Amino acid sequence: MDSFESLLESLKCDVCLDSIQQEDDVLVQCSQCLVCVHQHCYGSDLVQSDITPEHLCNWKCAECAWNETHCQLNQSTPCFMCKQFGGAMKKYSAESWAHITCINWNKYIFFQDKFKDSTNISLEMLHLYQKPDTLCYICEFSEGVMIKCDNRVCKLNFHVRCGIQKGLIKDWQTMNMFRRDDDDFDCNVFCQDHLEIFEEKRFKFPLEILNNRREARKARKAVRDSRLKKLRQQRKTKRKRHKDIVREWKEKKVKRAYYIHS
Numbered sequence: 001m002d003s004f005e006s007l008l009e010s011l012k013c014d015v016c017l018d019s020i021q022q023e024d025d026v027l028v029q030c031s032q033c034l035v036c037v038h039q040h041c042y043g044s045d046l047v048q049s050d051i052t053p054e055h056l057c058n059w060k061c062a063e064c065a066w067n068e069t070h071c072q073l074n075q076s077t078p079c080f081m082c083k084q085f086g087g088a089m090k091k092y093s094a095e096s097w098a099h100i101t102c103i104n105w106n107k108y109i110f111f112q113d114k115f116k117d118s119t120n121i122s123l124e125m126l127h128l129y130q131k132p133d134t135l136c137y138i139c140e141f142s143e144g145v146m147i148k149c150d151n152r153v154c155k156l157n158f159h160v161r162c163g164i165q166k167g168l169i170k171d172w173q174t175m176n177m178f179r180r181d182d183d184d185f186d187c188n189v190f191c192q193d194h195l196e197i198f199e200e201k202r203f204k205f206p207l208e209i210l211n212n213r214r215e216a217r218k219a220r221k222a223v224r225d226s227r228l229k230k231l232r233q234q235r236k237t238k239r240k241r242h243k244d245i246v247r248e249w250k251e252k253k254v255k256r257a258y259y260i261h262s
């Protein structure tokens with residue numbers, strides 16, 4: 001029993017990298033390749049309302065199911081974005097498969113709905129957002145689609161899965177601390193050096209202080225905005241007064257001209 005429980009604990013979702021389960025969001029394992037995912041992290045057939053326990057027990061991931069129907073046992077294809085094999089992948093265009101993580105962490109592409117079967121743009125379009133000859137600083141390959149370190153001055157790029165292996169992208173809960181803003185869904189992803197700098201800062205300033213600083217920043221912005229509004233209003237009334245003066249003056253001129261000529 002102990003080993004079974006430790007096995008359960010060692011199971012980690014390939015998408016959010018977390019092992020916590022909820023009643024309506026359990027970890028499901030592919031009966032073929034043993035990849036492990038949360039129902040809602042994976043989408044597709046795992047989030048259908050009429051899903052049965054039998055289906056969960058005998059579930060096959062999209063890649064294994066595709067291989068089965070196409071009689072290509074264990075013929076895996078690399079991810080279009082990170083060029084790595086294995087993991088939770090789906091087929092997102094005629095020829096290309098991609099990891100759900102590789103899409104989740106790329107700013108330019110996102111899923112259309114909870115089923116996560118279609119994306120806002122095609123995978124191939126992602127090359128448009130990437131400079132030619134971009135190199136992954138971790139695996140040193142130039143193929144595929146990379147993400148950039150979120151430090152503004154840093155020029156380092158890396159594949160999402162390389163970043164996960166290097167520990168730059170951690171489980172979803174930890175990454176929540178890297179959120180850009182309270183109401184922003186985007187998290188910062190850094191290269192090794194900038195991650196260390198960020199974590200050091202986080203260590204020095206616990207979350208409450210940072211949140212307080214965020215509040216302070218928001219308050220300052222509100223003051224600035226109200227001042228700006230007042231200034232705009234003043235300018236507007238000045239402009240209006242000036243217009244009135246000009247109009248009055250013109251009217252006077254016309255009147256004067258009328259007196260002179262009559």
Ligand SMILES: [Zn+2]
Nearest residue numbers: 013016038041
């Ligand atoms: Zn998950």
Ligand SMILES: [Zn+2]
Nearest residue numbers: 030033061064
């Ligand atoms: Zn599988």
Ligand SMILES: [Zn+2]
Nearest residue numbers: 079082099102
């Ligand atoms: Zn990938």
Ligand SMILES: [Zn+2]
Nearest residue numbers: 136139159162
């Ligand atoms: Zn790489």
Ligand SMILES: [Zn+2]
Nearest residue numbers: 149154191194
């Ligand atoms: Zn960096």
